[in-house]
Amino acid sequence: MSSVDRRKLVISRRVGILIVIIFVCINNLNAGGKDFNKRFFDRFLKRGKRGEFYRNYKKKSSNIYLSPICFSPSADTKLTESCFICGGLDWSPDGTKIIFASSKDNDLLDIFDISPSGGPINNLTLTSDDVEFSPKYSSDGSKIYCTILDFSTGVSGIYKMNSDGTNKTLIKQFSENEELEDFILSPFETKISYVLDEGNYGSLWIMNIDGTNSIELTKCKEWDRFDFSPDGNYIVFKDTNGYISKINITTKELTQLTTVHSYSPDWSPVEDKIVYTAYNASWQKDIYVMNSDGTGKTNLTNLSSGYPYEPKYSPDGTKISYGYYDWNTDEEAFYVMNSDGINKIKIADVEVWDSVWSPDSSKIAYTDYQNIFIVNSDGTNLQNITGNTLPIMNENPCWNGNFTKIAYIAEYPDVNKLMVMDSDGSNKIELDSVDTRCRTFSFYPHPTKIVYSTDTYDANIFTVNYDGTGKTQLTFDGESVFPSWSPDLSKIAYYSYDESIGECLKIMNSDGSNQIILAEAECNELPPEWSSDGTEIVYLYGTSWDNQSIWIVNISSPFLKTEVVSGIYDYCAMTFSPDEQKIAYAIWWDYDNPDNEGLWVVNRDGTGKQQIYQGEIEWEERIIWAENNRIYFAGEGYIYSIKPDGTDLIQESSNLGWGFDIDRADGSKLVYNAFDIFLASEGGVTLYSISGYIKDSSGNGIEGVTVSLTGEISSSTITNSAGYYEFIDLKAGDYTITPSKTDWVFSPFSYSVTLNKDVIVNFTGAPVGTVSIPAGENENLVTVERPEAGKIKVIVEEKAKHGKGVINPDKNEGIFILNNPKEKYTGKEYKIKVFNLIGEIVDEFLKIPQSIDDIWIK
Structure with missing residues (x-):
């Protein structure tokens, strides 16, 4: 393989995604129909609680599929502006409106509509505490169905509202442990089907249009298209083996309809045909059509190279639109063809991530995530109807050496721009166009110069002053990426490709001279990390993508190398400790052992390996071990720091974020990005925990108790076999903990705490019993026998000493039984006291019965 071919396969991040897809297919991991954009959706949509735009925080046991993407509290200062069109395009049945989700008006996603001819963009759901996305019109266009994530609780649900955004109504709410992927409406709008992400697979569900009668149909691939048959009796989807099936x-x-890896099924709206993509025996992907029983498979594209994706029928069933990417030529295109595969027309030279046909099949609307375009189905009359000039996002901020300037990437559909601005966000200057990857440049510790690599297909390294002057090319091999300055600024380390050894780690002088190969180095997705004295570099090398090792190399001849850790799955980030005696590294993903994902520390000789943080670490983001002996990282939607022994976890960013940089001395001056770049307020957020045991009167743990937490956040968990529960990573504030389990009562009933340290709250539980009161009984004290754990008592006191009561402690309700059933006892004030098994008052309140058999509920 030539060096150019090798570079195209390995160095390009975008192409790297395709390579991963091929490996996934070979290893029967069955990447889904939206696999081409899987990494994009992972990075930009699956944020926060491990996706509560569709994923979950492992540590917090709460996941959504849509995370609150870019909520920006006032605590941190926003330095840039962007506009992200999330997609989810849908065209109203009467053809007069297009709806979509966007961050246009604030830093959360709202749902908008616009006329296909352009004009005003109307925000239908402007809110401050939730995220709306995946909108879909009802069959008559009077309603909009969508997914909404409540930012404050992390809980998502399917809603409907009027087409003008009014009368928002919950149809189906999902728990924090349920990760909604997507939903679709049946043709006659009687059913909703949805997919929940269950890790490596998903589950396909059906329910009534009003949210009742949810039934799991089968397991499936969690991120691929699924579609109803025209009669609404079947759903076609990608099964867990990677084949197209219907149910x-x-x-x-x-x-089962196919016997090869297949993706993105779309059922013809007018005939019994299904279009889909699939690999042939030579691993060439094409678009196929088949009968709905799996017979009559026909290749519609017959490509020799390239990657077609997302075929979609027009409403009249006569045409099919699809996207195309060719990794050999870097061609991106959007096509339309007849449903039999003839008359292929290139609609646009752009990668189309989401599209929708007009109801009359004459036009297509699509988005490149920056704007929405309308085009005739024959490719004529292309119009940009949104006219947005802001970037899709601003990311990867990096300080200069004296913390007066910030370099960053402004991402557009067709180019990424290397930018620099003052620390307050002013004086933004465009320096150059750069590669599509995250960390293609380094600024710190240089006070004035940025070193960066350019386009994927001509990857060379340059330096430039922060004012745009003095641009100098340092490499000319077209193979060089991920540069980083040495601490003394005399050298630059980077990754490249050499015919003699393949991918490798190199260094050169800061003027580009004396380029030296240090070591073989594969699967590195971040710039090399230097030791603080500039004598060593830590890097990654392995024989396969699921068996990597961390190495240290000395930059002086004979370039001695030491293996530190082996057996790492996929890519990872790494850094030296300030004293150079330890290595911290982050495992972003481990398919076989997800519990390995997190932050690790190991001695440089490979001993003493310890996982100090378990949970999601953001893909392709750095970690920094500062001189204050704290390790900074992006995980589960925020920027955190932690001590090397795994204690004292602090949330450093108020906003969601992933790319970041700090002052290496003390961790101050945190600058980070979500969809825009923020400067954090000084001081992080210390996080605490609430935990405890729930046991019966004999000291045995009670399993299966639901423990609810309300306050600064709302969450819930379930006790284990020992009766233990835990809430972690909580901000300071007021919280209330309440246990509940059917046919059990707990003492205390609930517990409130002002959290400013880790707190232990224990509860005692007992089964609910029953009581019968003999006629004529006069005692005010009623003892309720319990089947297993002793007694509970209820006291009913009246100022005139009359009355008693019966209680159902599980429901906190009861019945007044008056001593003498005469109306003179009604209308008087009674005091009700409820005691637990150990004599503590569980509740106390006043009640005025209105009849002789009044029921009280509290």
Whole structure:
């Protein structure tokens, strides 16, 4: 393989995604129909609680599929502006409106509509505490269905509202442990089907249009298209083996339709045909059509290279639109062809991530995530109807050496721009166009110069002054990426490709002279990390993508190398400790052992390996071990720091964020990005925990108790076999903890705490019992026998000493039983006291019965 071919396969981040897809297919991991954009959706949509735009925080046991993407509290200062069109395009049945989700008006996603001819963009759901996305019109266009994430609770649900955004109504709410991927409406709008992400697979569900009667149909691939048959009786989807299957929504009869890896099924709206993409025996991907019983498979594209994706029928069934990417030529295109595969027309030279046909099949609307375009189905009359000039996002901020300037990437659909601005966000200057990857440049510790690599297909390294002057090319091999300054600024380390050894780690003088190969180095997705004295570099090398090792190399001849850790799955970030005796590294992903994902520390000789943080670490983001002996990282949606022994976890960013930089001395001056770049307020957020045991009167743990937490955040968990529960990573504030379990009562009933340290709150539980009161009984004290754990008592006191009561402690309700059933006892004030098994008052309140058999509920 030539060096150019090798570079195209390995160094390009975008192409790297495709390579991962091929490996995934070979290893029967079955990347989904939206696999081409999988990494994009992972980076930009699956943020926060491990996705509560569709994923979950492992440590917090709460996941959504849509995270609150870019909420920006006032605590941190926003330095840039962007506008992200999330997609989810849908065209109203009467053809007069297009709806979509965007961050246009604030830093959360709202739902907008616009006329296909352009004009005003109307925000239908402007809110400050939730995120709306994936909008879909009802069949008559009077309603909009969508997914909404409540930012304050991290809980998502399917909603409907009027087409003008009014009368928002919950249809189906998902728990924090349920990760909604997407939903679709049946043709006659009687059913909703949705997919929940369950890790390596998903589950396909069906429910009534009003959210009742949810039934799991089968397992499936969690991130691929699924579609109803025109009669609404079947759903076609990608099964767990990577094949296209269909299922009867009533009988659950399952039929496998393909025998090769297949993706993105779309059922013709007018005939019994299904279009899809699939690999042939030579691993060439094409678009196929088949009968709905799996017969009559026909290749519609017959490509020799390239990657077609997302085929979609027009409403009249006569045409099919699809996207195309060719990694050999870097061609991106959007096509339309007849449903039999003839008359292929290139609609646009752009990668199309989301599109929708007009109801009359004459036009297509699509988005490149910056704007929405309308084009005739024959490719004529292309119009930009949104006219947005802001970037999709601003990311990867990096300080200069004296913390007066910030370099960053402004991302557009067709180019990424290397930018620099003052620390307050002013004086923004465009320096150059750069590669599509995250960390293609370094600024710190240089006070005035940025070193960076350029386009993927001509990857060379340059330096430039922060004012745009003095641009100098340092490499000319077209193979050089990820540069980083040495601490003394005399050298630059980078990754490249050499015919003699393949991918490798190199160094050169800061003027580009004396380029030296230090070591083989594969699968590195971040600039090399130097030791603080500038004598060593830590890097990654392995024989396969699921078996990597961390190495240290000395930059002086004979370039001695030491293996530190082996057996790492996929890519990882790494850094030296300030004293150079330890290495911290982050495992972004481990398919076989997800518990390995997190932050690790190891001695430089490979001993003493310790996981200090378990949970999601953001893909392709750096970690920094500062001189204050704290390790800074992006994980589960925020920027955190932690001590090397795993204690004292602090949330450093108020806003969601992933790319970041800090002052290496003390961790101050945190600058980070979500969809825009923020300067953090000084001081992080210290996080605390609430934990405890729930046991019966004999000291045995009670398993399966639901423990609810309300306050600064709302969450819930369930006790284990020992009765233990835990809430972690909580900000300071007021919280209330309440246990509940059917046929059990707990003492205390609930517990409130002002959290400013780790707190232990224990509860005692007992089964609910029953009581019968003999006629004529006069005692005010009623003892309730319990089947297993002793007694509970209820006291009913009246100022005139009359009355008693019966209680159901599980429901906190009861019945007044008056001593003498005469009306003279009604209308008087009674005091009700409820005691637990150990004599503590569980509740106390006043009640005025209105009849002789009044029921009280509290």
